[in-house]
Amino acid sequence: AQTVTQSQPEMSVQEAETVTLSCTYDTSESDYYLFWYKQPPSRQMILVIRQEAYKQQNATENRFSVNFQKAAKSFSLKISDSQLGDAAMYFCASIIGNQFYFGTGTSLTVIP
Amino acid sequence: ETGVTQSPTHLIKTRGQQVTLRCSSQSGHNTVSWYQQALGQGPQFIFQYYREEENGRGNFPPRFSGLQFPNYSSELNVNALELDDSALYLCASSFQAGWEKSYRNRGGRGYTFGSGTRLTVV
Numbered sequence: 001a002q003t004v005t006q007s008q009p010e011m012s013v014q015e016a017e018t019v020t021l022s023c024t025y026d027t028s029e030s031d032y033y034l035f036w037y038k039q040p041p042s043r044q045m046i047l048v049i050r051q052e053a054y055k056q057q058n059a060t061e062n063r064f065s066v067n068f069q070k071a072a073k074s075f076s077l078k079i080s081d082s083q084l085g086d087a088a089m090y091f092c093a094s095i096i097g098n099q100f101y102f103g104t105g106t107s108l109t110v111i112p
Numbered sequence: 113e114t115g116v117t118q119s120p121t122h123l124i125k126t127r128g129q130q131v132t133l134r135c136s137s138q139s140g141h142n143t144v145s146w147y148q149q150a151l152g153q154g155p156q157f158i159f160q161y162y163r164e165e166e167n168g169r170g171n172f173p174p175r176f177s178g179l180q181f182p183n184y185s186s187e188l189n190v191n192a193l194e195l196d197d198s199a200l201y202l203c204a205s206s207f208q209a210g211w212e213k214s215y216r217n218r219g220g221r222g223y224t225f226g227s228g229t230r231l232t233v234v
Contacts, residue, residue: 004154033219043200045155045225052219091154095220098145098168102154 002027004092006103013082014111020067021077021106023092033095034068036077039105040088048090051075084110114139116205116226124232125193131231133188137205138224143167144186146178149200149228161186162208193233200228 003026013019025034036048051059051068058066063083067076079086087110092103117136125131137144143162147155157170161180175191184205190197204225208218 035220042227043202043230044227045202045204047223050220093154098143098160099157099170100145100147100155100220100223102156104152104154 002029002094002096002101004094004101004103006092006106008106009104010107010109012109012111013079013086015082015084017082018078018080019082019108021079021090021092021108023075023077023103025073025075025092025094027073027094027096029096034066034075035093035095035100036064036066036075037091037093037102038086038088039091045091049077079108082110084112086110116203116224118201118203118226118229120229121227122230122232124234127193127195127233129193130189130191131193133190133201133203133229133231135186135188135203135205135226137184137186137203141205141207141224142184143206143208144180144184145204145206145223146186146188147202147204148172149202150196151199155202158188190231195233198231198233200230202226202228 005024032053034051037045038048049061049064063080065078089105091105093100119134145160146158149155158172159169160167164180177189180186204223206223
């Protein structure tokens with residue numbers, strides 16, 4: 001079984017501040033990958049960051065970084081120096097084979 | 113390099129009707145996956161097509177069917193529409209080499225999503 005849970009339906013952050021979005025997952029796989037995708041009003045899913053579960057080191061992409069706690073099955077996304085363009089729905093996801101499993105999303109508002 | 117194009121962008125259908133949604137894959141990609149995203153939910157996997165054959169299916173009834181064409185574009189067909197079929201339908205293309213058909217060693221790399229078709233069933 002593969003489940004992804006996002007418990008924060010909505011979050012807000014002041015421009016230039018830092019925000020953390022939470023995600024937990026459950027999997028029976030030993031080798032898996034985790035993702036954060038961004039879905040702006042244009043509706044296209046855009047990859048933010050990818051984490052390989054066998055790697056201890058947390059992935060980073062510019063202002064975006066993750067805190068991957070494998071034992072706790074937790075995978076949070078930290079956005080530093082938030083910008084107005086970061087406002088969007090954020091989905092945590094995992095992949096098994098060729099199938100993505102998405103959480104229910106967190107709507108992020110950036111306050112000017 | 114062109115991205116993934118979906119058509120139409122919006123569509124309204126009546127319960128019981130049939131609908132066809134279209135997806136043009138990104139240049140160089142040979143695989144198309146379809147997802148259903150209901151309001152307030154994350155996308156759910158419907159199925160994937162690789163080299164014109166279905167290559168994995170999620171928990172969707174047979175009235176959801178698909179095609180992939182030699183140019184790797186794809187169609188999603190839904191028969192006997194129900195109100196609960198109202199959703200955003202996303203497609204995603206990727207490149208799959210024959211020897212890694214299982215995807216296990218690709219780890220989700222190289223997927224490009226389209227902007228979806230918003231289907232409303234009334």
